[in-house]
Amino acid sequence: MAGVFEVEVDGVEHDHGQDHHHDPNQFDVSKLSPEEKWRVEHARMHAKHKGHEAMHAEMVLILIVTLVVAQLVLVQWKQRHPKSYNLVTLFQMWVVPLYFTTKLHWWRFLTTWFIFSVITAYISFRATRKPLACTTPRLVYKWFLLLYKISYATGIVGYSVVMFTLFGINLIFRIKPEDAMDFGVSLLFYGLYYGVLGRDFAEMCADFMASTVGYYSASGMPTKHLSDNICAVCGQPILVDVSEEGIIENTYRLSCNHVFHEFCIRGWCIVGKKQMCPYCKEKVDLKRMFSNPWERPHVMYGQLLDWLRYLVAWQPVIIGLVQGINYVLGLE
Secondary structure (H helix, E strand, O other): OOOOOOEEEOOEEEOOOOOOOOOOOOOOHHHOOHHHHHHHHHHHHHHHOOOOHHHHHHHHHHHHHHHHHHHHHHHHHHHHOHHHHHHHHHHHHHHHHHHHHHHHOOHHHHHHHHHHHHHHHHHHHHHOOOOOOOOHHHHHHHHHHHHHHHHHHHHHHHHHHHHHHHOOHHHHHOOOHHHHHHHHHHHHHHHHHHHHHHHHHHHHHHHHHHHHHOOOOOOOOOOOOOOOOEOOOOOOEOOOOOOOOOOOOOEEEOOOOOEEEHHHHHHHHHHOOOOEOOOOOOEOOHHHHOOOOOOHHHHHHHHHHHHHHHHHHOHHHHHHHHHHHHHHOOOO
16 A cells, blocks of 8 residues: 655655645655655654754763773773673673574574584583593684684685675676675674684683693692693693604693693684693793794784674673663653
């Protein structure tokens, strides 16, 4: 059924009600083109909010104040109670995108989210068991390092597709710009989201495992004395000398002279976000540890994921709080 309604354009009020078809200023909206419909809707919104400048200024002020206060609260929370902050942030990262993607019916994301959740839940379950199985640390680091590399590659491909689309390279392959951009943004979203979520789960599992083994404690001295031939991350013997080339895995010595399996210390420092020795807590020199220039971007990528964690986990909560304040105050 055709709809007719009233708008005000250029100071002239047009009544588009259902019972005034005789008015020459009225017209049937269903017969308009999409662009004309957009203009009519824009005119309606402009007329609706005309004279609300003071209200809009108040809403902007509420937004700015809420962002500043929320940032201060989050910083203080992270400094004073980092464990609870990290757990809540991890839960936010896991749930918030699920709510929006379910609402938007993004089935591909929901499928990947379900697969990721099942595998990660099993890995996390293995990492929190006592006593810790000797094969668990390697299994945990392999899974999260694989996930980290996949998310890194996916994000790079997505970013490249977006940039190629902006420069018009997609036209060479006869791909529509909107299709290429949607594909690139989707890949970028997948890469960044699972990169952030995987790093948070990896850090949690690293803490549990290292504390269970006994060579690491978040505060205080370790409960066990570290032998020269034992890796403090996984608690397993080191079979390859630092100067020798291993068949399966090499051995790495930190500046504090403590020796680890290369795979374990890489998982500890890069995937688990720990920049200190698991035993003596001396700061790790990541530039010396990863001298290969192709590996250095992984460290910068980790810093990018830390920033995106705030954007994905807490920004929707802050915006929801702002909307709640505006609703209580009757601001539109």
